Amino acid sequence: MSSYVVTGASRGIGLEFVKQLSADSENKVFAIVRNKANATNLHALSRDNVTILQADVTDPAALKVAAEVSTATDNKLDYLINNAGSSTNPGLTLDRFNTVGVVHSTNAFLPLLKNGSAKKILTLSSCLGDLDFTLAGEIEAQPSYSIAKAALNMVVAKYAVQFKAQGFVFMAISPGIVDVSGTNESGPGAVEEFKMLSRGVPKAAPDFKGFITPEDSVKKQLEVLNRWTVDESGAYVSHLGNKQWL
Numbered sequence: 001m002s003s004y005v006v007t008g009a010s011r012g013i014g015l016e017f018v019k020q021l022s023a024d025s026e027n028k029v030f031a032i033v034r035n036k037a038n039a040t041n042l043h044a045l046s047r048d049n050v051t052i053l054q055a056d057v058t059d060p061a062a063l064k065v066a067a068e069v070s071t072a073t074d075n076k077l078d079y080l081i082n083n084a085g086s087s088t089n090p091g092l093t094l095d096r097f098n099t100v101g102v103v104h105s106t107n108a109f110l111p112l113l114k115n116g117s118a119k120k121i122l123t124l125s126s127c128l129g130d131l132d133f134t135l136a137g138e139i140e141a142q143p144s145y146s147i148a149k150a151a152l153n154m155v156v157a158k159y160a161v162q163f164k165a166q167g168f169v170f171m172a173i174s175p176g177i178v179d180v181s182g183t184n185e186s187g188p189g190a191v192e193e194f195k196m197l198s199r200g201v202p203k204a205a206p207d208f209k210g211f212i213t214p215e216d217s218v219k220k221q222l223e224v225l226n227r228w229t230v231d232e233s234g235a236y237v238s239h240l241g242n243k244q245w246l
């Protein structure tokens, strides 16, 4: 039996993490959403081993309450999946939410992870946070999101260095280009995003075959998460566990 917290669990990749992790009835999954009443996909899932908690990842006080509730019984947590993120701001600004939200979530759950047996923290990054990918593809699109994800990779590296001696495994994973339109009421965001990137992709990733499903992406991310050890802590890799982003 393992316990998991997943942020941004209402839809898309986060929802898929909850589905796959809770398929094992021995696991306990805590799904963090911004609006519990609107989390229809999670309510529809209706699994006894899934607890829905409400917290915005920009709100440390709400995260602290979620941490207290999620571990009320045993005061420990095995895995944290920092999934909440958004690429809605197209401009060249500093979009702090994608970086700072992960710091708040990680800090809120660290005391409980210290008592857990796995001590693993997976953070969703993006190929857009990679310098080589950006330069090879001459990718102009999504500057604020890309800057935030690049900073996030350093956040993960810093946590890894600081907590290596305690046996923690931190990792930043780019999930591929994932079609989340099936659970996204606001429409096919990733599809639109991909249109903006598409000019650069053939140059940066000549073998790119097209969108992958949330099922496939999460399955592969969990394979990487399960085999990763403290020796690789702090790395920034794709869902394939390497630098092949797409």
Ligand SMILES: NC(=O)c1ccc[n+]([C@@H]2O[C@H](COP(=O)([O-])OP(=O)(O)OC[C@H]3O[C@@H](n4cnc5c(N)ncnc54)[C@H](OP(=O)(O)O)[C@@H]3O)[C@@H](O)[C@H]2O)c1
Pocket: 007, 008, 009, 010, 011, 012, 013, 014, 033, 034, 035, 055, 056, 057, 058, 083, 084, 085, 086, 087, 097, 101, 124, 125, 126, 127, 174, 175, 176, 177, 178, 179, 180, 184, 189, 190
């Ligand atoms: N899909 C892709 O191709 C792709 C590619 C690269 C990286 N990623 C990364 O993968 C992660 C998941 O992406 P996705 O495609 O599944 O996105 P999505 O379908 O748009 O879902 C985003 C999730 O994040 C939550 N969220 C947004 N802001 C939040 C906040 N302040 N506090 C708490 N939750 C918040 C949303 O909650 P609400 O429902 O309340 O809005 C939603 O559950 C993100 O970190 C994204 O950057 C995705």
